Amino acid sequence: MRERIVLAALLAAAVALPWIAEALGTPATVGVATRIAIYAIAAASLNLILGYGGLVSFGHAAYFGLGGYTVGILWEHFRLNEPFLGIIPGTAELLVTFPAAILVGGLAAAAIGALSLRTSGVQFIMITLAFAQMVYFLFVSLAVYGGDDGLMIRRPNAFLGLNLRDPATMYWLSLAVLVFWLWLMGRVVRSRFGRVLEGVRQSERRMAAIGISTYPYKLAAFAIAGAACAAAGALWANYARFVSPDMMHWTKSGELMIMVILGGLGTLLGPVLGAAALVGLEYTLSGITEHWQFVLGPILVAIVLFARKGLMSLFGRWGPGNG
């Protein structure tokens, strides 16, 4: 009961943030909070396979980029008024681009997962990285969509008459998607499917011994995670009004992993904390020194060494399983 009250208070504070920022005269905070919310969605999606399923995917940024490029490419064809591949008309409607991004991310993850999940351990880490690099270089070489330079999106998508160029509106939209995704994930990880996933993390051998062939479950989780990460990418494209291959660079995959591990593997709110900590630290530390990563490194090491469940262990009983 007390947990629910605290969660409701946290949510209320998050919703009120743009007004608070305005009152305090720090409007830039809204942009930082938007970045945190978007990265939190991406990190939470990685947490489903990494934290709950124990699948160390080192190519998760690929789906973030694919989601962003879905919005970007549909915008580009809308702008030029010529259909994608000669058949799919471009669009700048979020109600179309957002589901399209989710679909693209889910399908790509299903295809990549179908091959990668035939391996395990270090091979799995390397093969997911390799696929992500393939997608990265594909977009680097796609000159039609800006190649290395990326793609400008002059106008954010239209969405129910809202103005997504307004920072507060964009923030509330990202927050709403984050809350919805966390709620959905909270149900999934407690369901029968989620129990199987947690079993996969703990002992594949035990799962076989109770008669469960784990491959289809891992593949489904991988596809769901890819779809959700693409949703985050679609939001990013609208927030930054720019997409580039950097979105799917391997260092971005690493950042997402850091957020999950930093926040707390296999906890519902851990990735949100991790995203907030990483984006927040980057924002504050980079204001002090350009070598901010030099400071960030030891902080990460300390947390990984001393807190098994990351930042979530600071919250005692809300840690593992109760988040």
Next chain:
Amino acid sequence: MAEPVLAVRNLVKRFGGLVATDDLTLEVRPGELHALIGPNGAGKTTAIGQICGEIAPDSGSIRFDGADITGLSFAQRVRRGLSRTFQIVQLLDDDTALENVSLAVQAAEGHSFRFWRNARLDRRLTDRARALLAQVGLPEERARVRASDLSHGERKQLELAIALAPGPKLLLLDEPMAGLGAAESLRMTEVLRALKGRIPMLLVEHDMDAVFALADRVSVLVYGRCIASGLPEAIRADPAVREAYLTEEDGH
């Protein structure tokens, strides 16, 4: 005579130059508790591994419940009713005893592509899991303890409860008494005795008291080969068996 539940025919497994399973032929008949004994390194665990599908044999065949299962995976064999326990207990250590068994009950109920309802609150799963824990004698108050915090004996009991969850047609028990104290060993013997007759079992065990107290028939494995198979009294009297195995055990 009725068709055997399990029929292993001419099984061979080599690891490099070592023949771990050498033309092994073995039968488990309906309702019987069949013990597989042999000195250390005789290939008992390798044999169990091939029967359950974790190790692929080089040649030979395995029939189970009227069908050839030689080409099936471990999980597929479990779904057909072939359940096993491990010499070194394999549990989900972060989960409670009840959750471990509930998941096995869930697996036996069909696919788990169900994303919505909270599985931990599903009475269909937990009620059956509790009944199984009671059946193997794990006390009610231990059900909510994490598997990693249970004693070695309790972990052995828990694994047996998990193996019973699918309602198996055959149980492969790989040293269920290993590492148990005298009292625990006795309790496990009683649990197995209660199951005897209802579920056919293939028991690999070093504890000779338990073997001769429980077994309907005994097979003796030496260097991967079955050197004798028969009633317990006959095995005890067999000079070749005494030579290869029982005398060595006495020497300890």
